[in-house]
């Protein structure tokens with residue numbers, strides 16, 4: 589099968605985009621990138637909303653060899669599509685023959701993707717600021733609280749499932765979704781000390797090449813100051 593040219597609309601600090609970037613690197617699937625600057629509200633442009641009416645990233649677009657245009661506007665369906673469309677790449681879901689392992693991965697994925705991320709999203713934080721009467725600290729306080737709740741839930745569930753990684757000793761979709769959520773939480777000052785499993789799994793994945801290449805510090809649209817600052821933080825073990 590001829591590999592279509594895959595175009596990912598992405599933002600360096602978007603955890604949902606990082607899931608897709610990391611999975612693509614892990615599987616060796618080349619992506620081309622189009623950058624959507626969320627803080628400048630480029631996701632809200634009429635042109636972008638034609639592509640993705642949810643006004644969010646990531647969006648994956650490509651044309652199949654038979655000429656069909658395909659657009660996928662949700663990160664988890666993109667990850668599942670990678671599993672199915674590129675079956676000969678390293679798989680991030682246990683096989684259907686292991687339904688109880690497979691559902692563990694999906695359960696953890698959903699703690700982050702359905703419970704944590706939507707309530708800490710940029711649009712939500714903008715709404716929190718408005719509702720608080722414009723109090724500058726309100727969005728950060730909100731984000732931190734919900735990130736802690738989500739990661740603590742993940743920690744409790746993964747405590748039973750995890751080995752080296754979130755489910756056993758194989759890297760899975762759960763790890764791909766967890767790592768950018770942890771990095772977002774660290775930026776908000778969340779302390780991982782009480783979350784032993786999350787911390788251990790994150791420490792185990794963060795050095796893997798695909799996770800490094802997919803993270804917010806190594807993107808074409810990562811501003812230089814974050815890149816430099818974070819390389820220093822990395823070397824001093826702060827991230």
Ligand SMILES: N[C@@H](CCC(=O)N[C@@H](CS)C(=O)NCC(=O)O)C(=O)O
Pocket residue numbers: 601602603604605626631643644645646661662663664701709710711712
């Ligand atoms: N359920 C969607 C969520 C996408 C999403 O919320 N993306 C964030 C970045 S991680 C975004 O684009 N936010 C823009 C905004 O809130 O205005 C997915 O998994 O793709």
